[in-house]
Amino acid sequence: MTGRGRPEATTVAGLVLGLFDLAWFLIGLVHQWAHPIVGWIPLPFGAALAAYACRRVTRRGDLARATRRFWGQMGLACAALALAIVSNAADAFRGGEPTQWISSRTLAIYLLILGVAIWALLRLPAWQRTRRDWFRFALDAGILLLANSAFIWHYSLRKIDLWASQTGSALPTVAISLVASISMLTFIKVVFAGAGELDRRALHILSWGVAASAVSGSVSIFITDRPYLSTTFLAAPLAAMAAQTAANRQFHAAQEAPGAPPPARHAGVLPYLAAAGMSALLIAVVAPGGGEVLTIVIWAVAMTVLVMVRQFGMLRENGRLLRTVDANLRQLRDYQAQLAHQVSHDTLTEIPNRALFNDRVTAQLADGQPFHVALLDLDDFKVINDRLGHGTGDALLKVVSRRLHERMRPTDTVARLGGDEFTLLLPGRTADETAVLMRELVAAVQQPVLLHGQDMVVRISAGVTTAHDGDTPEELIRRADVAMYSAKQVGGGRTTWFDPMMDKLADADAQLGHDLRQALARDELFVLYQPIVELPHGGLAGVEALVRWRHPEHGLVSPAIFIPVAERNGSIVDVGWWILEQVVHQAAAWEREYGPHAPEKVSVNISARQLGEPGFADRVAALLRETGLTPYRLVAEVTETAVLGTGEALDAVHELHGLGMRVALDDFGTGQSSLSLLVDTPVRVLKVDKSFVDGVTVSSPQAVIVDGLIGITDGLAIEAVAEGVETAEQAHRLHAVGYRYAQGFHFARPMPPEDVALLLDQAPISVTGNLDNLN
Ligand code: C2E
Ligand code: CA
Ligand code: CA
Numbered sequence: 001m002t003g004r005g006r007p008e009a010t011t012v013a014g015l016v017l018g019l020f021d022l023a024w025f026l027i028g029l030v031h032q033w034a035h036p037i038v039g040w041i042p043l044p045f046g047a048a049l050a051a052y053a054c055r056r057v058t059r060r061g062d063l064a065r066a067t068r069r070f071w072g073q074m075g076l077a078c079a080a081l082a083l084a085i086v087s088n089a090a091d092a093f094r095g096g097e098p099t100q101w102i103s104s105r106t107l108a109i110y111l112l113i114l115g116v117a118i119w120a121l122l123r124l125p126a127w128q129r130t131r132r133d134w135f136r137f138a139l140d141a142g143i144l145l146l147a148n149s150a151f152i153w154h155y156s157l158r159k160i161d162l163w164a165s166q167t168g169s170a171l172p173t174v175a176i177s178l179v180a181s182i183s184m185l186t187f188i189k190v191v192f193a194g195a196g197e198l199d200r201r202a203l204h205i206l207s208w209g210v211a212a213s214a215v216s217g218s219v220s221i222f223i224t225d226r227p228y229l230s231t232t233f234l235a236a237p238l239a240a241m242a243a244q245t246a247a248n249r250q251f252h253a254a255q256e257a258p259g260a261p262p263p264a265r266h267a268g269v270l271p272y273l274a275a276a277g278m279s280a281l282l283i284a285v286v287a288p289g290g291g292e293v294l295t296i297v298i299w300a301v302a303m304t305v306l307v308m309v310r311q312f313g314m315l316r317e318n319g320r321l322l323r324t325v326d327a328n329l330r331q332l333r334d335y336q337a338q339l340a341h342q343v344s345h346d347t348l349t350e351i352p353n354r355a356l357f358n359d360r361v362t363a364q365l366a367d368g369q370p371f372h373v374a375l376l377d378l379d380d381f382k383v384i385n386d387r388l389g390h391g392t393g394d395a396l397l398k399v400v401s402r403r404l405h406e407r408m409r410p411t412d413t414v415a416r417l418g419g420d421e422f423t424l425l426l427p428g429r430t431a432d433e434t435a436v437l438m439r440e441l442v443a444a445v446q447q448p449v450l451l452h453g454q455d456m457v458v459r460i461s462a463g464v465t466t467a468h469d470g471d472t473p474e475e476l477i478r479r480a481d482v483a484m485y486s487a488k489q490v491g492g493g494r495t496t497w498f499d500p501m502m503d504k505l506a507d508a509d510a511q512l513g514h515d516l517r518q519a520l521a522r523d524e525l526f527v528l529y530q531p532i533v534e535l536p537h538g539g540l541a542g543v544e545a546l547v548r549w550r551h552p553e554h555g556l557v558s559p560a561i562f563i564p565v566a567e568r569n570g571s572i573v574d575v576g577w578w579i580l581e582q583v584v585h586q587a588a589a590w591e592r593e594y595g596p597h598a599p600e601k602v603s604v605n606i607s608a609r610q611l612g613e614p615g616f617a618d619r620v621a622a623l624l625r626e627t628g629l630t631p632y633r634l635v636a637e638v639t640e641t642a643v644l645g646t647g648e649a650l651d652a653v654h655e656l657h658g659l660g661m662r663v664a665l666d667d668f669g670t671g672q673s674s675l676s677l678l679v680d681t682p683v684r685v686l687k688v689d690k691s692f693v694d695g696v697t698v699s700s701p702q703a704v705i706v707d708g709l710i711g712i713t714d715g716l717a718i719e720a721v722a723e724g725v726e727t728a729e730q731a732h733r734l735h736a737v738g739y740r741y742a743q744g745f746h747f748a749r750p751m752p753p754e755d756v757a758l759l760l761d762q763a764p765i766s767v768t769g770n771l772d773n774l775n
Contacts (some may be wrong), residue, residue, distance in 0.1 A: 010049050010600045012642040014244040017046040018237035025233035028226065036098045036228040040089040040735035043232065046240040051078035053247035060251065068125070071247060073120035074206070077113045078243050081236060084109035088232050098228045100220065117210055118182055124198065136155055138269055148181060150281060155219075169509040199253040202246040208241015272308055276322035279304060346416040348394055349401035357423055361473040364427055371427035371467050372434045375480035376404070377440070379459040379492040381420035386647040392451050396458060399451075407437070423477060431466065431497075438462055438495040446493065447588035466498075482506055513569040515551065516562055520578055524550050527582050528750035531720060531759065532601065532743045535735040540759055542601030544637070544743065545583040546750045547575075567607050576610040581623065586753050587634060588627035594760050601685075603635040603664060608642035608649055617655030624659065631660035635685060639666045642679055650681070657682035664721070669705065686713050690724025693744075696733050710738040 010077045024039040054075030058068045087106040216234035223229045248755050279301040286297050344356035352360070364371050378384075378400065385393035397420065403412045404422060413425040424441075426434055442462060448455040463483025469477055481497045487496035519525055529543035549557045566572040587602040610616060624631050636656050642649055643665070657663055664685035665677065669692050678686070687710060695702030706722075713720040725744030734742060 008248070010052060011248055012245065014046055014049040014053070014241060017042040017049070017240040021046070021233045022236040025229060028229045028233070029223070030429050032226075032228050036092070037089075039230075039233050040085070040092070042189055043085040043089075043236045045080035046237055046244075050240040050243040050247070051075045051082065053244040053251070054142070057247050057251050063250075067138040067197050067250075070120050070124060070198060071250065073116055073242055074247065077116040077120070078240065080113045080116070081239060085232060085236055086420060086532060088230070100227055100230060108556035114182070114214070120379060121207070123211075124203075143271040144274045145181060147278050150278060152181070154281060154285070172520055177714075199250045199589060201349045202250040205242055205249065206246035209238055209246070213239035213242070226445065230679060260443060272312065274284075275304060275308060277308055310585060314429050349398055351405060351414050352403050352413055352415040354415065354417050354423075355412060357425065358473040360413050360425055361476060364425060365467060365471060365473075369426065369427060372429065372431070372464055373467060373476040373480050374424040374426065374434075374438060374462050374495075375417075375477060375484045376422045376424070376445075376460050376462040377484055377488070378420040378445075379488065380466070381458070383644070384456070384458065386535050388452070395451055396449060396456070399449050400445050400458070400460070403408075403447070404441055407441060407444060421478070434464060435495070435497075438464060442493065442495055461487040462495040463487055463497060464497050479503075509565055509568070512557075512565050513571065516549075516566055516571050516575065519549055519551075520574060522552075524552070525575070525578065526550070527579060527586070527753075529586075529602075529753060529756050530750040531744060531748040531756070532603070532741055533741055533747045535731065535742055538747055540599060541741055542603060542635070543585075543599050543756055544603040544604070544750075545579065547579050547605075548750075564605065567609050570609065572607050572609045573613055577619070580604055580606075580620070584623050584627050584629055584634065588629040590757075590760065591629060591633065593757075597760060598633070599756070599760070600633060601635050601662070602633055603637050603685075605637045605666065606642075608639070611638065611642055611652040614648070614774075615660065617659065620661075632662065635662045635664050637664045637666040637687065640668065640670075640677060653681055667723075668709075675712065678712070678718060685719045685721060687721045687743075689725050690744075693722050693724050693730060693734070696722075697727075697729050706734070707737050714738065 020042055021039060027033060029041070035556065052075075054071045057063070057071035060074070065450070084106060085108055088102065091101055091103045091106050093616060094101070094103075138517060143515050213235040217231050219234070219471060220231050223231070282297055283294075283301060286294050341490050344352060346353045351775075361373065378396075381393065381396075384396060397416070400420075401414065401416060404424070408414050408424075409428075411427055415423050415425075417423055426437065428732075429437065440459055445460040446457060448457050450456075461484050463480040463485065464481035465476060465483060481499035482502045483496045486502055487494050490496075526548050528546050528548055530546055532542040532544060534541040547559050547563075549559070549562055551557045566575050583602060583604045588600070590598040590602075599680065624634070638649075638651075638653060643653055644650075653663055662684040663682055663715075664687055665681075665683045666687045667689045668686050671691045677683070686709070690707060692702040692706050692709075696706050710720055719741060720739055721741040721743055722730075722739050723743050725734065725742045725746045727746055730744075733748055
């Protein structure tokens with residue numbers, strides 16, 4: 001990912017200038033072909049271009065600070081180089097005729113440059129850690145320094161007198177030699193120690209350039225007879241080109257992931273090169289003398305070569321071994337990373353799980369910045385799972401998790417708690433912004449999903465809470481859960497914010513649930529029966545059993561309050577069964593006593609949870625056998641939502657029908673009513689909800705529906721019962737449009753079984769409006 005397209009103009013310019021001067025120097029070795037000033041002119045510009053390239057790297061904000069600092073210092077060094085060159089040129093033409101004389105000013109700047117570069121390089125972090133690493137480094141460095149100093153001594157210092165007489169001072173030679181040695185050391189350190197977070201290749205280019213530049217500075221001795229030349233023509237372009245190329249490379253390099261440091265490297269072939277160089281020098285020095293010494297030297301060199309070859313082979317073998325170990329280690333690390341991922345992520349959706357979510361919430365709490373936590377739960381997910389299978393359920397969860405994830409910021413977290421529950425960690429938003437996001441999320445999830453070739457719409461409910469000081473992840477999830485729950489209670493498909501009132505309600509709810517479990521044992525429940533009458537005369541057509549609870553403290557508690565509580569905490573199963581036993585025994589008693597005049601229909605409300613209990617229909621069958629009640633007289637009142645709820649409930653309804661019981665669809669019109677239900681389920685009775693009956697006397701949509709429904713139920717041979725009839729006017733109107741059955745306070749309130757017996761005793765008699773009642 002170096003992202004390099006066409007080379008930039010500055011790069012090309014830098015190369016052209018640099019190569020020009022190298023050529024200038026080489027040609028100059030043969031003859032002087034133009035005024036020496038021509039050679040000096042491009043030099044400062046090359047250095048300036050290199051300085052520009054280095055400074056540019058410091059603007060890359062994504063690089064580590066140490067890296068940017070390093071390039072900043074290199075830029076400084078290059079700028080100083082431009083200055084040094086100008087000063088150097090001024091020295092060269094000081095006396096009119098070109099010389100190689102170097103002023104102490106120029107020398108000081110050169111030394112400064114090298115100082116900055118070396119300082120910057122040495123400050124780079126090294127990777128060697130063990131003593132053995134350092135020992136090997138020292139050894140490699142020693143070898144190279146020895147070879148280097150041998151050359152410097154032989155070619156430069158040895159003839160210092162000659163050089164000093166040419167240039168006026170021995171100081172430059174000594175200084176340059178010293179600097180060459182130090183830069184060599186730096187170079188070894190870089191090659192050996194690695195680049196830290198710098199681009200490796202860039203650093204290598206740079207250190208080769210610096211080394212070449214330093215070494216070329218020490219060849220002055222060969223050109224003392226050509227005063228119009230200068231080693232600056234070699235040293236400056238080499239340094240500038242290396243710096244510019246390296247900086248460009250770093251600028252375009254992909255950001256290196258700060259991870260494990262690269263393994264410590266050997267200076268590789270360098271010690272061998274040094275040894276080879278020394279051998280060559282040795283032969284070159286001894287060769288003119290010839291004779292026995294030369295023979296021995298050649299043998300010694302040959303033996304050194306053999307030993308080196310042997311060692312080199314062993315090193316390579318070791319290298320191979322190391323690489324295998326490295327590969328194994330890397331595999332192990334990958335495996336560990338994989339494990340860590342598995343522990344913190346949900347396997348199905350690949351998003352974070354509860355553990356990671358809790359960690360992030362804990363970190364966020366420690367951070368002290370305000371944030372929100374949301375909990376989302378699909379509405380009726382169980383239905384989808386039961387009806388369409390777990391494969392479809394899983395696919396749906398993946399879609400939902402993706403839709404949530406897509407709308408998150410990088411700082412947000414969406415996690416799956418399990419089942420169809422998702423949680424969100426939302427930092428850095430105001431309450432209003434969070435509300436907007438939640439609306440978007442709920443809407444996004446509710447877009448149709450294509451699953452198994454079928455468009456499906458799922459709804460989701462969400463609860464949100466704001467984090468406060470002293471919160472824990474558990475507490476936040478709990479509050480979001482309470483809020484989500486309240487969203488479900490008002491119909492779902494929406495977001496609700498947590499309100500401390502909810503906790504109070506939930507507490508009361510929990511207390512009521514607790515009391516309810518004891519109500520059965522304490523005999524606090526009893527059943528009333530509300531007559532269902534035949535229109536228009538009000539003759540008793542049946543009764544609906546309605547449970548009551550005489551609470552020791554709260555007095556009479558409405559089933560509208562405690563039945564939902566019982567459904568939530570599961571006690572409806574026991575309570576419902578107790579009611580059913582009461583009702584069936586009562587109905588059987590009436591049947592025995594009044595025979596054909598007993599209530600023809602005894603309705604009992606059955607909740608979804610009861611229907612879903614395994615073996616429910618079997619227990620009912622046993623109860624019917626035990627009491628001897630004619631099954632046809634027993635009507636199971638179920639709601640649309642209960643039947644639509646789970647596969648088990650629908651099965652149970654069919655089984656009850658199979659026993660010979662009748663099934664009534666209760667509260668028709670309030671749920672997600674669908675007329676197809678009337679065709680698909682064995683419904684014999686339809687109870688039209690009070691909310692429709694209320695509007696029947698005025699012209700209203702309800703009235704239209706009430707009118708329309710009767711046509712449908714008649715057509716399907718289903719009995720329609722109008723619920724909650726409170727006035728004579730409603731009764732008349734209902735009768736007028738075709739209703740044959742009604743129930744409501746206008747006729748009778750729910751009453752104890754003894755009062756029903758009184759009615760039966762007077763039979764056949766109209767119940768209309770002449771009854772004392774108890775509610
Ligand atoms: P529901 O099954 O729709 O029962 C009819 C409700 O309407 C009863 O309320 C009844 O008293 C009331 N009602 C009847 N006529 C009128 C009227 O003219 N005006 C008004 N305003 N109300 C009328 P109740 O007894 O309070 O029961 C409320 C709900 O509690 C029932 O609605 C039913 O869903 C549930 N419930 C009651 N008893 C049982 C039971 O034994 N088992 C189960 N699972 N649920 C029950
Ligand atoms: Ca009912
Ligand atoms: Ca009803």
